[in-house]
Amino acid sequence: MRAIVYRRTGDSSVLELSEREIAEPGPGELRVRVAVSGVNPTDWKARRGSGSAAATGETVPNQDGAGVVDAVGPGVTDFAVGDRVWLAISGWKRAVSGTAQEYLITLAERAFPLPDEVSFDVGASLGVPAVTAHRALTVSEDAPARLHPGALDGKTVLVAGGAGAVGHAAIQLARWAGATVLTTVSGDEKAALATAAGAHHVVNYRDADAAAQVRGIAPGGVDLVVEVAAGANAELDQSVTHERSTIASYGNDGGAPVTLDFGRAIMLNLRYQFVLIYTMGADAWIAAGEDVTAAARDGALAIGAEAGLPVHRYPLEETVAAHDAVEGGVVGKVLIDVASE
Numbered sequence: 153m154r155a156i157v158y159r160r161t162g163d164s165s166v167l168e169l170s171e172r173e174i175a176e177p178g179p180g181e182l183r184v185r186v187a188v189s190g191v192n193p194t195d196w197k198a199r200r201g202s203g204s205a206a207a208t209g210e211t212v213p214n215q216d217g218a219g220v221v222d223a224v225g226p227g228v229t230d231f232a233v234g235d236r237v238w239l240a241i242s243g244w245k246r247a248v249s250g251t252a253q254e255y256l257i258t259l260a261e262r263a264f265p266l267p268d269e270v271s272f273d274v275g276a277s278l279g280v281p282a283v284t285a286h287r288a289l290t291v292s293e294d295a296p297a298r299l300h301p302g303a304l305d306g307k308t309v310l311v312a313g314g315a316g317a318v319g320h321a322a323i324q325l326a327r328w329a330g331a332t333v334l335t336t337v338s339g340d341e342k343a344a345l346a347t348a349a350g351a352h353h354v355v356n357y358r359d360a361d362a363a364a365q366v367r368g369i370a371p372g373g374v375d376l377v378v379e380v381a382a383g384a385n386a387e388l389d390q391s392v393t394h395e396r397s398t399i400a401s402y403g404n405d406g407g408a409p410v411t412l413d414f415g416r417a418i419m420l421n422l423r424y425q426f427v428l429i430y431t432m433g434a435d436a437w438i439a440a441g442e443d444v445t446a447a448a449r450d451g452a453l454a455i456g457a458e459a460g461l462p463v464h465r466y467p468l469e470e471t472v473a474a475h476d477a478v479e480g481g482v483v484g485k486v487l488i489d490v491a492s493e
Contacts, residue, residue, distance in 0.1 A: 155253030156471045159210050161201030164475045167213065169468070172248075174255045177225030182260050184237060188276035189251035189468075189488040190216035192317065196479040204430045207247035213471070214488070215241045216279025217251030218272040221263075228260045236266040238275035238448075240283050240441075244430055251276075252471055254490055261434075264441040267449040273463065277317070277455050277485050278444055283429050285322035286440040288378040288400035289329070291425040295376065295398075299443040301450075304331035308370045310392065311335040313380040314346030314354070315483055318402060320461045321453065322378045323349040325444075328452035334369055336362065336385075342483065349460030357388065366392040373397060383408030395420050402427040461485050 153174050158166040177183045195214050197203030205215060221235040231237065242258040243250035249258045266275040289299060289309065296303045309326045313319040314335030326333045327350040335346045336357040343354040355365045366374065366388075373394030379385060382401040389399045390413055397420065404410065416422075429440075447453050455461045462484030466474040474486050 153254040154468060155212055156468065157210055157212055158199060161199060161206070163200070164196070164472045164479070166199065167472050167475065169471075172212075172253065175257050177223050177228075177257050179226045180228060180260055181225040181257050182221050182228060182231055182237075182263055183223035184217075184219045184239065184256055184258060184263065185222045186217050186219040186251050186254060186256060186490040187272040188218050189214045189490050190276035190279055191474050191478045191486040191488065192216060192280045193478060194280055196475050199475065204428060205241070205244055207243070207245075209247055211247040212243065212250035212253050212256070213475070214251040215243050216276055217242065217490070218266055218275030219491070222255060225260075231260060231263065236268065236272075236275070237263040238266045238278050238445075239263055240279035241430060252468065252488060252490070261437070264445055267445065270448045273487060274448060274453060274455055276487055277461070278321075278448065278453065280429065281317040282321040282325070282444045282447075282453060283437075283440045284318050284402050284427060285325050285378065286444055287427050287429055287432060287436060288322060288402055288425075289325055289376065290436075290439065291400050291423075291427070292376050292398040293396050293423060298439055299325055299329045300446065301328060302330050304329035307331045307375045309333050309376045309378065310366065310374040310389075311351070311378045312357070312385055312389075313337070313405070314349065314351055315342035315460070316380060317461065317485060319346070319378070319380060320349045323351050323460070324453050325447055328447050328450065332370075334366060334374065336388075345457075345460040345462075345483070347460070348458060357385065363388050363391045376400065379403070381405040381408070383410045386411050390416060390422065393420060393422060396423070398423040398425055400425045400427050455485055457484075463487060465489060
């Protein structure tokens with residue numbers, strides 16, 4: 153079978169198209185025929201030898217994807233041959249289980265049912281972005297730990313970077329769950345994308361009065377912040393929250409130090425929750441898998457320019473270009489066509 157591999161870390165030139173044997177699944181494993189592979193920032197960071205998903209030895213890149221179960225290992229009862237699935241962090245601590253190959257062996261716990269009405273493209277776009285967004289939206293003291301329509305009724309959520317993949321998923325999941333959604337972006341083009349994703353209100357974080365704009369929309373403060381740049385946005389986040397608000401941070405784009413006003417934070421009982429899905433607990437994974445699947449089934453996690461997340465596609469043999477696009481900061485979702493649907 154065709155597979156993309158790298159045997160040393162580095163820039164995208166280490167990626168090469170190779171032939172690998174089709175393996176048999178062991179206990180607790182599935183073999184999946186991959187239709188579409190999704191590319192995330194975590195994938196190029198791992199390829200460069202940094203980040204949570206970095207691996208050693210021969211490695212097949214890309215954590216997320218979608219396809220069809222081709223074989224089932226001993227002890228697996230939740231899946232059968234022919235089931236459509238979406239995959240999340242398939243290659244976590246399993247170097248050759250990345251999705252940039254025609255067939256992969258993955259743990260059954262890293263696969264989730266893909267409803268018939270949901271495309272492989274959407275399925276390959278879930279994984280890291282949607283699970284991260286789900287985790288960020290469910291860690292508040294005064295909010296539910298599960299998402300469903302109505303779960304966030306009456307809540308106000310601020311999503312930083314609403315034009316990014318995680319921000320896009322957070323907007324969609326929060327809207328699906330009933331929240332009022334604000335988002336911050338850097339300009340008009342990204343504002344249009346965030347609005348298309350479903351944000352009720354958009355603020356340019358570069359405006360000197362960005363915090364005042366947020367307060368004008370949510371005078372009492374926001375209940376939850378989904379944060380991509382914890383350091384750069386620390387002052388903004390702390391100035392628009394209220395008692396027992398939560399700032400759920402999954403990234404620190406720009407690398408600025410995270411500075412806290414301790415007095416203000418303690419008086420508000422402010423909660424900072426750092427979000428990394430690779431090390432979150434099993435119960436959180438079960439919740440995310442079920443809720444994200446339900447949202448996708450309801451059509452709440454659409455992709456494409458009209459839904460606020462432009463799609464950029466590449467064939468498997470152009471995985472180098474796909475990685476370069478993500479590493480270069482392309483706006484939208486990068487997908488790799490591995491096999492026809």
